[in-house]
Amino acid sequence: METCDAHQGGPEPRQRHRHGHPSRGPGERAATQPLRDLAMCLQGKRAARDRRKMQISNVGFGASWRRSQSINRKRVWAQMRALSGLLPWQHTLHTIEGRFGVGVKAYFVFLRYLVHLNLLHCALICGFILGPTIFYGKSNRTELKFGGNDSVLDFFLGSGYLYRSPVFFGFYTRGSLDLLCLNIPLLYLAGILTILLISLIMVVRRTTVGYKHTWMLGKRYSMNVSYKIFCGWDFTIQDPAAATLKHSFIRNDFKLFLEEQSFSLRAAQRMLGQKVRIFLLRVILNLLVLSLLAGAFYLIYFSTKTSLEATGHHWVVSLFLQYLPPITMTFIHLVLPHIFRKISSFEDYSFTMQVNTTLVRSIFLKLASLGIYLFFIFTTTKQQQCWENQFGREMYKLCIFNFLTTFCSTFLLDLPRKLLQEKYPTSLLARLLGKQRFLIPFNVLDLVYSQTVSWVGVYYCPLLPLIGTVTLGATFYIKKFSVLRCCDAEQRMFRGSTSSVLFHFMLMLGLLLAAATLGFNLYPQEDTNKSSCGPFGNGETVFNVTGVCVGSLPGLAQTTLGYLTSEAFALPLILAEIIILTSYVSRGRANQKAIERLKDMLVMSTSDKYFLVKQHATLLRGGKNTRRVQSEAIKEDSPFSHMMDPPSVT
Helix, strand or coil, rough: CCCCCCCCCCCCCCCCCCCCCCCCCCCCCCCHCHHCCCCCCCHHHHHHHHHHHHHCCCCCCHHHHHHHHHHHHHHHHHHHHHHHHHHHCHHHHHHHHHHHHHHHHHHHHHHHHHHHHHHHHHHHHHHHHHHHHHHHHHHHHHCCCCCCCCCCCCCHHHHCHEEEECHHHCCHHHHHHHHCCCCCHHHHHHHHHHHHHHHHHHHHHHHHHHHHHHHHHHCCCCCCCCHHHHHHCCCCCHHHHHHHHHHHHHHHHHHHHHHHHHHHHHHHCCCCHHHHHHHHHHHHHHHHHHHHHHHHHHHHHEEEHHHHCCCCCCCHHHHHHHCCHHHHHHHHHHHHHHHHHHHCCCCCHHHHHHHHHHHHHHHHHHHHHHHHHCCCCCCCCCCCCCHHHHHHHHHHHHHHHHHHHHHHHHHHHHHHHHHHHHHHCCCHHHHCCCEECHHHHHHHHHHHHHHHHHHHCCCCCCHHHHHHHHHHHHHHHHHHHHHHHHHHCCCCCCCCHHHHHHHHHHHHHHHHHHHHHHHHHHHHCCCCCCCCCCCCCCCHHHHHHHHHHHCCCCHHHHHHHHCCCCCHHHHHHHHHHHHHHHHHHHHHHHHHHHHHHHHHHHHHHHHHHHHHHHHHHHHHHHHHHHHHHHHHHHHHCCCCCCCCHCCCCC
């Protein structure tokens, strides 16, 4: 028979997490669970139901409604977290985490995030641009037939059939949907701006959330080794393969912790002369990095100029010259990051800091080289008819060539290298090449670069997010094959949390570059031709179309929009931003001080417990000594004590 003494009249029992950690408390988790899910008998559930009713009756209607809505939201979020195991590639991520650590897993999580982001972009493109154009557009359907002078090379060059297809800007005409504030040009512009705005919100959110966790850990981060040893195991694991993966994950975490502790100890023991010598060495190496960047930028300028001026060659030579800038940029992006990696190894940083330094230098190389290439393409194509299509072709070629580079580097370089090491491990070439490692910084740079190209070209090539989704999905399986088949586990691990923040920060820089490029191209200039194709054809511009829409609105709406876009609104907006930022900074400093006080209180509490345990041990030893003295005194006073003495041996 069940007993419910533990649950009658008392609080609802504290639920425990699957890893053994207590939850936030009975008022946070147990109170939000349905009664049928509580681990108690029927009488205890009735008592819990009565307590909940009393809590509801003691508050007003508004507070009761807010509490019920909060409970419903928490239940929905709990169910959504339970469905997280249904996310694509979840088992693959667990396998990679167990064999290669959280750093390599962070790369694949980042890749999956980009796939989801591009899928969202595809939905927006279909809703704002592609759907209205198909239903209301005036495009000639005979132009979409493959034939005539079309060839397979068109899919690599973006010409011929693809030039006439919905891939590029010129396909989307005004059509029959021609209202003042509801037409194809406005929908096209709204779709592109929505994509950039949603991307900015999502990237900034993930960056700030990751930075918040990193800041909370800070330089004082210390892993509780006893917790990792005694409480880090997941007791729900029943599969031997999953248990092996969990062992590998814990082992990799300990490797990272011990390496960071060893480096911190060496850095703390440096003398003043050693610090000065390291500082001078870092200055010299940074000057070398700047020299390499300058040479790379000049090489990109030379290749772009040669490609744009070359005409009248054989089709093979012409194809090579059209892809000469992407080939040059790819060569630079393959060689210089490895040089940066070698340079960072001489700067005496921790392994995580070496990875982050290489990432920062390499992303500056990639974004700056892309910016230089875009500038030359923009200044050259602006004088051509339908220059938006020409600009979109260049972005399309960059996207295709980036994927071809990933495919060829895996199956033509990494796989033969692994096979050579397996077949002839003692050969000279195998020893010179060494073991293949999955270099996280360089693979992340490829993802950031490809996504930046997608954002830059989405206005001129609206289906570029769809192409990016397909290429990123294929890249996931290619990189999975490369990691699990061709790569060995890295001997030195790095923390995935800080690197994940840097991943999204670099992605935000790429988004800002895309927004700046779009703004520069859309800004009206008198010395360039206006668009002659696409939704803004016939000499129209973005500002003309939006001006006509604003002019058709009521007077109050025009006055409001005019005030919001004037300088008079800028000053109150800046003041409001300053006040909000000041309040957040003040709140952050207050929270930081509170955290420091709580840490001090925790240290004092620990020292008090240690003192009490020490006193208790002292009292126990003192009690044992007292009892021993008392027992000896009793023996001496006893008249039979001489009978208890052992006989002496003469």
